[in-house]
Amino acid sequence: MSRAEPAEPGGRLPEGPALLEVRHAVRRWRDEYGGDAGVAVGLSGGGDSLALTAAAVAEAGPVHALVVDHRLQDGSGEVAARAAERALALGCASARVLAVRVQGAGGLEAAARRARYEALDDARGARPVLLGHTLDDQAETVLLGLSRGSGPRSLAGMRADDPPWGRPLLRVRRAVTARACVELGLQPYQDPHNSSPEFTRVRLRSEALPLLEQILGGGVAPALARTADQLREDGEVLDGLAAELLASAERVDDGTRVLDVEALADAHPAVRRRALRAWLLGQGARALTDRQLRTADDLVGHWRGQGGVAVGGGRPGARLVLSRRRGRLSVGLVSDQQISDQQRG
Numbered sequence: 001m002s003r004a005e006p007a008e009p010g011g012r013l014p015e016g017p018a019l020l021e022v023r024h025a026v027r028r029w030r031d032e033y034g035g036d037a038g039v040a041v042g043l044s045g046g047g048d049s050l051a052l053t054a055a056a057v058a059e060a061g062p063v064h065a066l067v068v069d070h071r072l073q074d075g076s077g078e079v080a081a082r083a084a085e086r087a088l089a090l091g092c093a094s095a096r097v098l099a100v101r102v103q104g105a106g107g108l109e110a111a112a113r114r115a116r117y118e119a120l121d122d123a124r125g126a127r128p129v130l131l132g133h134t135l136d137d138q139a140e141t142v143l144l145g146l147s148r149g150s151g152p153r154s155l156a157g158m159r160a161d162d163p164p165w166g167r168p169l170l171r172v173r174r175a176v177t178a179r180a181c182v183e184l185g186l187q188p189y190q191d192p193h194n195s196s197p198e199f200t201r202v203r204l205r206s207e208a209l210p211l212l213e214q215i216l217g218g219g220v221a222p223a224l225a226r227t228a229d230q231l232r233e234d235g236e237v238l239d240g241l242a243a244e245l246l247a248s249a250e251r252v253d254d255g256t257r258v259l260d261v262e263a264l265a266d267a268h269p270a271v272r273r274r275a276l277r278a279w280l281l282g283q284g285a286r287a288l289t290d291r292q293l294r295t296a297d298d299l300v301g302h303w304r305g306q307g308g309v310a311v312g313g314g315r316p317g318a319r320l321v322l323s324r325r326r327g328r329l330s331v332g333l334v335s336d337q338q339i340s341d342q343q344r345g
């Protein structure tokens with residue numbers, strides 16, 4: 001990791017309309033969620049996060065820029081160092097390059113994201129980290145979710161306030177951040193991954209969304225982002241009801257946390273599944289699918305003496321399983337051997 005201090009304070013920013021729009025968005029975020037102790041900004045060197053950094057210096061300073069070097073491409077160190085230099089020139093109080101090692105399961109993109117968020121979280125101190133996701137990113141997330149049959153939680157998209165992450169630009173178009181960079185006289189770094197058609201998201205951005213805009217007469221991205229807003233509001237209400245349900249159903253039996261089936265039985269399945277999901281994640285379940293959740297819920301809603309349900313997670317050779325016994329749901333580790341014996345028997 002390297003750290004650089006500003007050579008000289010940033011000068012006055014130009015007052016073009018695009019940069020003013022980005023600044024306005026950051027000011028609104030700061031007024032609604034931000035503290036007064038400054039912020040960190042996740043800076044990739046791309047147009048969105050460059051415009052965000054400039055706006056944050058003007059509206060939410062002192063700003064500490066954090067640039068993650070994923071070390072996946074030749075020359076990535078120079079790209080990161082250049083982004084850090086630009087941050088200082090824009091007036092950031094500090095700029096750090098965080099070199100990470102990308103490894104682990106789930107594909108390169110997911111591993112890079114995990115490593116990035118971990119490094120940003122480690123380096124932020126107590127500050128929130130602002131990210132440059134725009135309305136267009138939100139629209140792509142929703143469209144991707146819709147086409148994959150994702151549930152409402154995923155269609156609700158990204159949140160502006162998702163501590164420690166802050167996303168002030170979710171109502172700002174990508175074209176506006178690009179124009180803001182022109183106004184700033186900055187040429188953003190173009191990540192070759194962002195134009196490579198092998199990535200689904202890139203094709204959504206460059207082919208599917210423009211075609212939809214053309215067929216539907218425009219306004220598709222803002223409409224998708226609005227859908228996310230509506231689902232998020234509804235989802236918050238359902239999450240509140242699920243939390244109340246959990247509070248009424250959870251017990252401790254012999255030092256083990258369990259759920260009382262009777263307390264869950266009369267709840268609406270949609271609320272009950274949310275409650276179960278939250279509880280299972282708290283018990284160490286990972287990456288729960290809708291199918292797993294529905295099968296888990298059948299232990300309450302369609303009980304006919306069935307066996308336990310694997311709920312994702314566990315350790316090598318053993319899986320986390322939710323089972324029902326004597327009117328209680330509990331989670332425990334069951335070995336793969338036991339599971340295959342049961343399936344055979």
Ligand SMILES: Nc1ncnc2c1ncn2[C@@H]1O[C@H](COP(=O)(O)OP(=O)(O)OP(=O)(O)O)[C@@H](O)[C@H]1O
Pocket residue numbers: 041042043044045046047048049050066067068069070116130131132133137191194
């Ligand atoms: N290497 C990185 N270092 C620090 N923050 C990053 C990095 N990559 C992405 N981020 C943060 O996450 C946000 C969204 O990531 P995404 O991959 O969409 O960005 P990008 O397209 O590479 O860059 P930008 O959004 O700045 O144009 C960025 O705007 C930025 O705030």
